[in-house]
Amino acid sequence: EYKFRRQHAIKFFIIDFYCAQVQLCIEIDGDTHLEKEQKEYDAARTEYLEFLGRKIIRFTNNDVRFNIHAVVQSILDTCNELKNSK
Numbered sequence: 001e002y003k004f005r006r007q008h009a010i011k012f013f014i015i016d017f018y019c020a021q022v023q024l025c026i027e028i029d030g031d032t033h034l035e036k037e038q039k040e041y042d043a044a045r046t047e048y049l050e051f052l053g054r055k056i057i058r059f060t061n062n063d064v065r066f067n068i069h070a071v072v073q074s075i076l077d078t079c080n081e082l083k084n085s086k
Contacts, residue, residue: 002079010054013045022082025049025056026075028064055082 008018010025017026029042046056057078059071 002076010049010052013049015049019079022079022086023054024075024079024082025054027056027058028061029058030061 002019002021004017004019004026006017008015010018015025016028018024019026027042042058049056055078057074059074063071
C-alpha cells in the first residue's frame with residue numbers, strides 16, 4: 001500500500017502528489033504547461049528534483065479526466081518499480 005500526500009513541499013517547489021515511501025512526485029499539468037516558457041521551467045524543475053533523488057511522472061488534466069484507470073495503473077507500476085529497485 002502506498003500513501004500519497006497532496007500539495008507536498010520539496011525545497012521551494014510544491015508537488016501535486018508525493019509518495020515518500022518511493023520518493024515519487026506526480027504532477028498533473030494543465031494547458032499552460034504546453035507553452036515554451038513553462039516547458040523550460042518544468043524541465044529545469046524536474047532536473048533539480050531528480051538531482052535530489054526523486055522520480056517525477058507527469059500527466060495532463062485530460063489524462064486524469066478521460067483515462068483515470070491508465071493513470072492509476074501507471075502510478076502503481078512506477079511505485080512498484082521504484083520499490084523493487086531499492
